[in-house]
Every structure is written in C-alpha cells, then in structure tokens.
Amino acid sequence: xxxxxxxxxxxxxxxxxxxxxxxxxxxxxxxxxxxxxxxxxxxxxxxxxxxxxxxxxxxxxxxxxxxxxxxxxxxxxxxxxxxxxxxxxxxxxxxxxxxxxxxxxxxxxxxxxxxxxxxxxxxxxxxxxxxxxxxxxxxxxxxxxxxxxxxxxxxxxxxxxxxxxxxxxxxxxxxxxxxxxxxxxxxxxxxxxxxxxxxxxxxxxxxxxxxxxxxxxxxxxxxxxxxxxxxxxxxxxxxxxxxxxxxxxxxxxxxx
Amino acid sequence: xxxxxxxxxxxxxxxxxxxxxxxxxxxxxxxxxxxxxxxxxxxxxxxxxxxxxxxxxxxxxxxxxxxxxxxxxxxxxxxxxxxxxxxxxxxxxxxxxxxxxxxxxxxxxxxxxxxxxxxxxxxxxxxxxxxxxxxxxxxxxxxxxxxxxxxxxxxxxxxxxxxxxxxxxxxxxxxxxxxxxxxxxxxxxxxxxxxxxxxxxxxxxxxxxxxxxxxxxxxxxxxxxxxxxxxxxxxxxxxxxxxxxxxxxxxxxxxxxxxxxxxxxxxxxxxxxxxx
Numbered sequence: 001x002x003x004x005x006x007x008x009x010x011x012x013x014x015x016x017x018x019x020x021x022x023x024x025x026x027x028x029x030x031x032x033x034x035x036x037x038x039x040x041x042x043x044x045x046x047x048x049x050x051x052x053x054x055x056x057x058x059x060x061x062x063x064x065x066x067x068x069x070x071x072x073x074x075x076x077x078x079x080x081x082x083x084x085x086x087x088x089x090x091x092x093x094x095x096x097x098x099x100x101x102x103x104x105x106x107x108x109x110x111x112x113x114x115x116x117x118x119x120x121x122x123x124x125x126x127x128x129x130x131x132x133x134x135x136x137x138x139x140x141x142x143x144x145x146x147x148x149x150x151x152x153x154x155x156x157x158x159x160x161x162x163x164x165x166x167x168x169x170x171x172x173x174x175x176x177x178x179x180x181x182x183x184x185x186x187x188x189x190x191x192x193x194x195x196x197x198x199x200x201x202x203x204x205x206x207x208x209x210x211x212x213x214x215x216x217x218x219x220x221x222x223x224x225x226x227x228x229x230x231x232x233x234x235x236x237x238x239x240x241x242x243x244x245x246x247x248x249x250x251x252x253x254x255x256x
Numbered sequence: 257x258x259x260x261x262x263x264x265x266x267x268x269x270x271x272x273x274x275x276x277x278x279x280x281x282x283x284x285x286x287x288x289x290x291x292x293x294x295x296x297x298x299x300x301x302x303x304x305x306x307x308x309x310x311x312x313x314x315x316x317x318x319x320x321x322x323x324x325x326x327x328x329x330x331x332x333x334x335x336x337x338x339x340x341x342x343x344x345x346x347x348x349x350x351x352x353x354x355x356x357x358x359x360x361x362x363x364x365x366x367x368x369x370x371x372x373x374x375x376x377x378x379x380x381x382x383x384x385x386x387x388x389x390x391x392x393x394x395x396x397x398x399x400x401x402x403x404x405x406x407x408x409x410x411x412x413x414x415x416x417x418x419x420x421x422x423x424x425x426x427x428x429x430x431x432x433x434x435x436x437x438x439x440x441x442x443x444x445x446x447x448x449x450x451x452x453x454x455x456x457x458x459x460x461x462x463x464x465x466x467x468x469x470x471x472x473x474x475x476x477x478x479x480x481x482x483x484x485x486x487x488x489x490x491x492x493x494x495x496x497x498x499x500x501x502x503x504x505x506x507x508x509x510x511x512x513x514x515x516x517x518x519x520x521x522x523x524x525x526x527x528x529x530x531x532x
Contacts, residue, residue: 058431076435088432092450092527101446102436133527153436 007157007189008032008055012064015050020062024050025215027064030208032157037183037190039204039223041197043251046215048193049085052161055191056082068157078106081155085162087146089134095121095145096130102153120148123182140171144178151182160192164199176202176231184228197247201225202234207243209250218250314497319504322497331486332501339482342399343471343509346406350463354411355456358418362452368419379412383466384473391478402474402481409470410463417459421452453525457517464513468506 009031015024024047032038042048053059055066057073066073068080081102089098096117103113121130124144134142143163150158163179164172176199183190192203200207201223209218225237234240298316305313326332357375361368378386387405394401425448433447475484483502490499521528 056435058434076437078437082435084428084432086428088428088435090429090432090446090450092453092525093446105436105438105442135527 004033004035006031007034007069008191009067010051010055010064011067013051013054013061013066014063015047015054015059015061023214025210025213028215028217030217030220032189032191034189035187036205037192037203039192039194039200039207040210041194041200041207041247041251042210042215043212044195046210046212048195048210048215049161051210051215052082052159052191052193056080056159058082078153079156080159081150081153081157082159082161083143083146083150083163085165087134087139087142089142089145089149091134094131094133095126095137098134098145099148099152101149106153116152116154117148120152121145123151124148124178138171139167140175143167143175147175147179147182156189158188158190160190162193162195165194165196172199173231179203180227180229180231197244197251198231198235200247201240201243202229202231207247209247218253221246311494312496314500318497319500322495323501323504326486326498326501332505335481335483335486335502336505339471339475339484340509342402342406342474342482343467345399345403346470347410347463347467349403349407350410350414350467351460353407354414354459354463355418358415358456358459359422359452361415362419362422363448375412375415379416383409383470387473387477390474396478401478402471405474405478406467406470409473410467413462413466414456414459417455417462418452421455422448424455425451450525454521454528457521457525461514461517464517465510468510472506 010028013028014026016022017024028051030038040048040051050059054061055068055073057066057075057077060074068077090101093101099117099121100113103116108116117130121127124147126141126144126148129137129141134145137145147163164175167175180203192200194200194203204223206220206222208220210216211218223239223243225234225239225243301313302315302317306315323332357367357371361371383405386408390401390404390408394404429447429451430443433443438446471482472484472487475482476488480488483505486502487499490496
C-alpha cells in the first residue's frame with residue numbers, strides 16, 4: 001500500500017471566500033494513493049466539500065495547485081466522477097437516463113451505454129426501477145442511482161461528497177455496505193468526505209482529520225482493519241474503539 | 257444484513273405504490289363535484305334569475321335556445337372563425353416573442369438589463385390603454401392590429417415566467433452537469449430547458465386567459481368583428497340571451513385551452529405529475 005503511486009496531490013492549496021475575508025483552507029497538502037480510499041473527516045463547515053470541489057476542478061483554488069496523474073486540474077476531467085450529497089439527479093430523467101447521463105456526455109456508442117447502464121443499475125440494486133423518476137424513489141434509492149451514474153463512467157477516481165449524509169441511519173448503513181462490496185469487487189481510488197467518524201473508519205484505508213476553519217491537516221493515519229469489510233465487521237473489530245476515540249479527540253480539540 | 261435489505265426494499269416499493277395512487281390528477285369523485293358545482297349554479301340561475309330581473313338575467317334555457325339560433329343562421333360560426341384566427345395568431349406571436357426574450361433575458365445579464373425596465377413598465381400599464389395606440393400603428397386595417405393586441409395581452413406572463421424558469425435553474429444540477437463535462441448545448445437540453453418547462457407552461461396558462469380578454473377587447477376597439485361584435489350588437493338591442501352565447505363560448509374556450517395545456521404538461525413534462 002505504501003508503495004502505491006500518488007494519483008491526486010494537493011499542494012499548498014489555499015482557498016478564500018467572500019473576496020478574501022474568509023479563509024477556507026490555507027497551505028493544505030495531501031496526497032491520495034492509487035487504489036486507496038482516503039476519508040477526509042472534519043467538523044461541519046470546515047471546508048471539506050470545498051476541498052473536494054477544488055480537487056474535481058469545479059472550484060478554483062486561490063493559491064497552490066491540485067495535480068491528478070501529473071496534470072494540474074483546472075476543470076473536471078472524465079477520469080474523475082463525483083457522487084453528491086444532494087444526489088444531483090435530474091428530476092426529468094428516469095433512473096435509466098440519469099445513469100446513462102455521463103456515458104452520453106462521454107460520447108460512447110449506444111450499445112456500450114445500454115450494457116453499462118444495465119450492469120451498474122444491477123450492481124447498485126435498482127433493477128426494476130429503471131423507468132422510475134427520481135421523485136418516485138426514496139432517498140436511499142436515489143443515492144443508489146447517483147452512485148450508479150458515477151460508477152457507470154468507470155472513472156479512475158471517485159469523489160464522494162458526504163454521499164450518505166442525508167440518509168437515515170439504517171439506509172446509510174445499507175449503502176455503506178453496498179459501497180464496501182462494490183469497492184472490494186473493483187478497488188479504485190476514492191476520496192470520501194464525511195463528518196461521521198464511524199463512516200470514516202468503515203470506508204477508509206486512511207483517514208485525514210481536518211481542523212475547523214481555516215482547515216489544516218490535524219493528522220493522517222492508517223485504518224489498520226483489513227478488507228473485505230462490512231460495517232458490522234468493522235464495528236466488531238478490536239481496533240474500532242481505539243480508532244474512534246482517537247478521531248474523537250482530534251475533532252473535539254477543535255470543535256469548540 | 258440480507259434481512260435488513262429485503263425489509264427495506266419491500267418498504268420502499270410500498271412507499272412508491274402509495275405515492276402512485278395520490279398522483280392521479282382527477283378521480284371520478286372530483287368530476288362529480290366539478291360538474292355538480294356547475295349544475296347547481298345553472299339550476300339556481302334558471303329558477304331564481306328571472307324573478308330578480310327578467311330582462312337582464314335570462315335563464316340558461318333561453319341562452320341555450322339562442323345558441324342554436326345563432327348556429328342556425330351561421331353568425332356564431334363566422335364570429336368564432338374570425339375570433340379564433342386572432343386568438344391563435346396572437347398567442348403564437350406571444351409564445352415566440354415571450355420564449356425568445358424570456359430565455360435570452362434569463363440567461364444573459366445584458367439582455368435582462370436591457371429589457372427588464374421596459375417589460376416592467378409595459379406590464380404595469382393596463383394593456384387596454386395601449387389598444388388605441390396599436391389601432392393607430394396598424395392603421396386599423398384587417399386582423400393584424402387585433403392579433404397584435406392579443407399578443408400584447410398574452411406576452412408578459414410567458415416572457416416573465418420563462419425568464420424566471422431559466423434564472424431559477426437548480427445551481428446544484430448545473431454543477432452536476434459541469435462535473436460530467438457537459439457541452440453548452442447539452443446543458444440547455446439536459447438542465448436549463450427542462451427545469452424551465454413548468455414555469456413556461458404556467459405562463460402559457462395565464463397567457464390564454466389574458467389572450468381571450470385581449471381578443472374581445474380588440475374586437476370592441478378595432479373594427480367590431482367576431483365574438484366581440486356579437487356581444488356589443490346584441491347588448492345594444494337588449495337580446496341578452498344572444499349576448500350571453502359568445503360570452504359562454506369564450507369561457508368554454510378558456511376551459512378547453514387550459515385543459516389542453518394541462519394535458520400537454522403531462523405529455524412533455526411527465527415527471528411533474530409525480531410530485532406532491
């Protein structure tokens with residue numbers, strides 16, 4: 001794992017809002033290695049989402065740079081796909097059309113699109129709902145569709161912006177398990193933003209803890225719990241409680 | 257975990273089914289109430305109207321008879337042909353102008369700044385006050401001034417609603433589109449236009465009502481033709497039963513056209529039916 005090459009590196013990144021009056025983060029450095037899941041954990045409003053948007057090229061950083069596979073990021077690349085906290089499904093597209101969206105924009109042939117849409121709808125457990133509109137689905141099912149849409153473009157890198165943050169506890173755990181299963185099927189580089197300690201431990205190979213704004217790297221550490229995992233197996237693991245306490249301490253120091 | 261999953265899936269399916277039953281727009285019971293309300297109004301009118309004022313409140317049965325008289329002598333068909341030509345011509349112009357200006361002003365700040373004060377000013381002035389101006393501008397010849405009047409009455413709700421629809425496009429969806437590397441053309445077809453559609457259709461519904469008013473007003477002011485002419489001429493000779501025929505035709509036209517737009521909405525924006 002330590003030998004894996006770096007896919008994404010954020011170098012001395014600084015982001016300010018409101019004409020420079022608010023510093024979201026300053027001089028931030030981090031690296032995401034090939035095939036790993038890096039969880040970024042931080043208190044609400046510390047700029048995690050902004051950081052992820054900058055990594056994707058949806059927002060500009062004011063200083064420093066973001067590099068993916070050696071190339072500086074200025075705008076979204078097809079190598080990268082994002083799953084949004086607000087799901088971001090188009091209400092006027094059926095599930096099938098939403099999942100096909102990225103593939104159509106990538107200009108893939110029709111047959112490929114059909115095959116991939118069917119495969120990924122299957123993978124996230126939405127078979128039978130291909131023709132539903134998003135508002136006919138529960139939140140959990142909508143996010144399954146959001147996940148399928150991102151997976152379908154078969155991105156090298158998956159950016160997850162608190163994808164399960166707006167779901168109820170039960171649905172969240174089910175989807176965490178689904179994502180763990182899918183990841184274990186085909187590991188890919190993933191950055192996972194969350195404010196849930198349990199989620200960070202369950203999903204992450206490494207956890208980066210940020211401080212409150214302006215966000216700084218508090219600590220970066222390995223989650224020494226082997227895969228394959230399920231949420232239950234992680235919680236039952238002897239390392240879970242010590243890791244959780246460690247995260248708690250890091251977050252609480254800065255939560256005030 | 258497997259157990260949970262099955263449980264949740266069943267639950268979700270049921271939730272979908274419950275919502276499905278609520279989506280249906282009009283149930284048979286709704287129709288009973290709708291038609292019943294009309295029947296009650298007509299019944300009261302028929303029974304008590306003549307006792308209040310024999311001359312002015314002619315009962316519905318008289319109006320019904322007058323309707324067939326006007327059909328028999330061909331007056332009504334002629335007037336309807338004339339009026340609907342103006343109405344549909346005017347609505348078509350309003351739709352074209354309203355959509356183009358609405359989309360342009362919703363998307364480009366320059367266009368918005370350029371037309372917004374004018375639109376606000378024209379929309380605030382009662383459109384009726386501008387009809388003489390239109391008459392003069394078109395030298396009161398033929399249908400064009402009346403078509404222009406209908407267009408003037410109908411254009412603002414379409415323009416303003418389209419503009420709002422384009423401006424209110426969901427920023428989060430715009431970001432999703434950018435995240436997937438959309439082209440400008442696909443941004444319009446995937447995000448901006450679909451999200452503006454319900455606004456546009458609401459604007460069209462308002463425009464139909466205003467367009468019908470504009471049609472009658474134009475016929476009163478410019479040339480005296482069509483259904484407006486029938487209203488004025490039968491009112492002048494106190495044939496109130498005949499005067500009511502074109503009034504009811506206009507009302508029926510409003511109901512039918514708005515119903516058509518609603519049906520159209522179900523066809524071109526099927527996702528909306530499933531809300532609420």
